[in-house]
Amino acid sequence: MQAKMKCPRCxxxxIQxxxxHTEKFSGGKAAVGAAITGGVGLAAGLLGxxxxxxxxxxxxxxKQFKK
Known part of the structure; x- marks a missing residue:
């Protein structure tokens, strides 16, 4: 798979x-989850x-990129 990919910049x-890839923590989503489900929603939001x-x-x- 790496041999077929090319850098989007150069x-x-x-490529290595x-x-x-993980999505970053969202404080807003964690706060809503905590309000709805208690501490479980907050813990889940912290994990990514x-x-x-x-x-x-x-x-x-x-260049760093995701595929």
């Missing part, structure tokens, strides 16, 4: 995986959400 195929995307980095120009 077009290089020298940087890890699994895994997505099906992965983070990659171009080894030539340093």
């Amino acid at each position: 077009g290089s195929k020298n 995986p940087a890890g699994k 959400k895994n997505t099906k995307q992965a983070d990659f980095v171009c080894m030539d120009c340093g």
